[in-house]
Amino acid sequence: MPYLIPGYHAVRETLHRRGIPVREVWIAQGVKSRRCREIEDLAKNLGIPVRTRGGRELGGHLPGVVHQGIMAVAERYAYADLEETIRAARKEPGSGLLVAADHLTDEGNLGAVIRTAAFFRAHGFIIPRDRSASVTPRVMKRSAGAAALIPVVRVVNLGRALDRLEKEGFWVIGAAGEGTQSVYRTDWDRDVVLVVGNEQEGLSPGVRKRCRELVSIPVRGPVASLNVAVAAGAVLSEITRRRVHSGPDSRPSGQPEAVGRGKV
Numbered sequence: 001m002p003y004l005i006p007g008y009h010a011v012r013e014t015l016h017r018r019g020i021p022v023r024e025v026w027i028a029q030g031v032k033s034r035r036c037r038e039i040e041d042l043a044k045n046l047g048i049p050v051r052t053r054g055g056r057e058l059g060g061h062l063p064g065v066v067h068q069g070i071m072a073v074a075e076r077y078a079y080a081d082l083e084e085t086i087r088a089a090r091k092e093p094g095s096g097l098l099v100a101a102d103h104l105t106d107e108g109n110l111g112a113v114i115r116t117a118a119f120f121r122a123h124g125f126i127i128p129r130d131r132s133a134s135v136t137p138r139v140m141k142r143s144a145g146a147a148a149l150i151p152v153v154r155v156v157n158l159g160r161a162l163d164r165l166e167k168e169g170f171w172v173i174g175a176a177g178e179g180t181q182s183v184y185r186t187d188w189d190r191d192v193v194l195v196v197g198n199e200q201e202g203l204s205p206g207v208r209k210r211c212r213e214l215v216s217i218p219v220r221g222p223v224a225s226l227n228v229a230v231a232a233g234a235v236l237s238e239i240t241r242r243r244v245h246s247g248p249d250s251r252p253s254g255q256p257e258a259v260g261r262g263k264v
Contacts, residue, residue, distance in 0.1 A: 003074045004137050005145070006058075006067035008035045013145025015042050020074045020148045024049040028058055028069030039070050062137050077135050080124060080151030082161060086168055088151070089123035089191065096170060096191035097239065100126040102158060102207045103198045104228065107133045111142025112229035113196060118146040120236040125150055126193075128158040159206045165193050172211050174203050175235055177225055179214035186215050188239045196232050 002023065005014050014020055025043040027036050029052050043050050058067050089096035099117040104110045110133040117125050133139060134154065140147050155161040162172050173186065174195045195211060197203040208214070217226065217234050226234070 003076045004061055005072040005074055005140050005148075006062055006065050006070070006137050007141040007144075008039065008068050008070050009144035010141045011039055011070050011072045011145070012042070014072055014074065014140075014148045015039070015046060015048070020077065022046075022048050023073045023075070024051055026051050026053045026058060026071040026073065028053060028055045028067075030055070031069035033069070036069060065138050065141060067141075077140075077147075079135070079154045082126070082153045082155060082164065085124035085126075085151050085153050086165065089170075090168065093169075094190055095243065097122045097236075098124045098126060098165070098170065098193045099232065099236070100158065100162065100193055100195045101132065102195055102203050103128060103132045104196070105131070105133055106199055107136060107138045108142050109133075109199060109228050110135075111139040111144075111147065113232050114139070114150065114152065115143040115146035116229055116233045116236060118143075118150040119233075120240050122150060122236070124153055126153045126155060126158070126161060129154050129156050159210060162193065162195070162207065162210045166210070171213075174208060174211035174214045175216070175231060176203055176208070176214045177216050179216035181213050181215045182218055183215045183235050183238045184218065186213065188242045192239065194232070194235060194239070196228050199228060 005011055011025065014022060025039060025048055027040060027050060040050050055069065058069070058071055061071070085098070089098055099113070099122045101110060101113060104113065114125055127134065135147050135152055166172055170191045170193045172193045172195060174197070176197065195203065195207055215235070217231060
């Protein structure tokens, strides 16, 4: 069964990066937008056939997904191997960065966090097989194609995967609103697995106990918590900043040490 990638951004990123082999591209009949022409030209330059399909036909393949009149027909999505991802992340010791999602169930959130991880050049993204959203066409669209740009590993047991990473020298750090360690006072200059929790429950007990540290984002305003994708972006931004400007004086002047409550 083919894997369908809907929407302009997702198809464009997939074609540009060639992370997933594309069989052909479908354009809705009668659609003459600039974006459609761009996708058509890009596909033809890559030698990928472009077919015209009725708008209802496109919608029938992925009910409820906004496809913008553009779809790519690709090989079935292939998850990455954990061991290969570990090796790739450890090519530069002390700079490895993986993100793990502890049973995110909302496809929109998963897609957004995957895109955030790809933006900050994480070496891989880990999700559990059960009780979690997976990389579906909806997630691919929400990630704007980023799910094809970063290795996504799906494991049977997230706890055991974190144990494996710990043995390989990674520090497992959980993002939690009740965490007592500020992200701005955390040592990120090491191989790190950043774990984000479920939308409602946060980190599960089994994952929480495997974390060396629980970190949180200091609250400065009246809002006590952030959406998981926004929170992940804030933490990953700090990790990147600290690694680029590493040293004891890298924390912004006046940065508060207090941490907030609630889910990040």
